[in-house]
Amino acid sequence: MYIATLLVSPLKADLDATTVESLRNAWGGGEAKWLNPNVAAEFAIPAVPANRWEAWEGLQGLGVDLVVQPAEGRRKKMLLADMDSTMIQQECIDELADVAGVGERVKEITARAMNGELDFEGALTERVGLLRGLPEGVIQTVIEERITFMPGGHDLLATMKANGAYCALVSGGFTAFTGFVAETLGFDENRANILLIEEGKLTGVPSRPILGREAKVQALEEITARLGLTHDEVMAVGDGANDLGMLNLAGAGVALHAKPSVAAQCDIRINHGDLSALLYIQGYAVADFA
DSSP states (O other): OEEEEEEOOTTTOOOOHHHHHHHHHHHTOOOOEEEETTTEEEEEESSOOTTHHHHHHHHHTTTOEEEEEESTTOSOSEEEEOOTTTTBSSOHHHHHHHHHTOHHHHHHHHHHHHTTSSOHHHHHHHHHHTTTTOBTHHHHHHHHHTOOBOTTHHHHHHHHHHTTOEEEEEEEEEHHHHHHHHHHHTOSEEEEEOEEEETTEEEEEEOSSOOOHHHHHHHHHHHHHHHTOOGGGEEEEEOSGGGHHHHHHSSEEEEESOOHHHHTTOSEEESSSOTTHHHHTTTOOGGGOO
16 A cells, blocks of 8 residues: 655645545545645555656646655654755855855855765865865854754654654764754754864864765664664655765655755655655644644
C-alpha cells in the first residue's frame, strides 16, 4: 500500500477538493483525508501509478507538491537536516561575505557549489579565504540582523521530538551558526565546520577536515548506529549537491526548495510547501502538531 500526499504553501492555502478528488479518482485511491484544510490531503493507493511524474509535473504548475511513498514506516524516528536554505532562509557564508564587501563573488561560488558544479571543499576554502580579516563580531551581527528561520521548522522539530524522534543538524556551514539554530529550534546535536579566529578576526582559513557531503553521510551512519536505528527510519532534508549522499541513504530523503539538479535525484521534492510538509508526508495532521 502507498500513500499519495498533495500539499501547497500554507501561506496560500489554495489546495481545492476538486484537485484532490480528480487525482484520487484517476488513480483509484481510497477516501481522501484532509491533514490541514486547503493545505494538505492524502489518500491510499495500491501501487505507484505509471504516470506518477507526469501528474507531479502537472500539479507543479498549479503550485501543488505531490509525494508518493510506501504507507509502511513513513513516520520516522530521526530527522537529519541541512541548515543553510533549509532550516534557515539564508546561506550564512553569503551573509558574512556581503558584510565583508565580497558578497556577489561569494554568492556566485555558493550557487555553483550547491548545484554540484564545483568541488565543495575547494569552493568552501576559496569563500572562507575571501573573509580574511573580518571582525569576529560580525558573526553575531549576522545572526541577529540577517538570519530568518524557514517557516514550519519549529513545528517540525517540536512535533517529531514529541513523538520520540532524534533530531540532528548537519551543515557544511559553520558551528557559529549551527549552535544558534540548533539551540533555538531544539536539535539534539549539531555538526559543522569551524571558522578559525585569531586576535578577534577571521583567519580566512577553514579548519580541517572540512565537513561536506561525506561528513553528512557519516553523521547519518554514526547516529543511527548509536541509537540502534536503521537508515529507513531516518528522514533527511536538504537543498544542495552536498546533501545528496544523506538524502539517498535515508529512508525518506526530502529535496526542499532544491536546486533542479539535486531535486531530479530525489523522489520526495517539496517546492511549494514549507518545512511543515515533512510532517504531512509522515501522516501528521495539523491537529497533531506539538
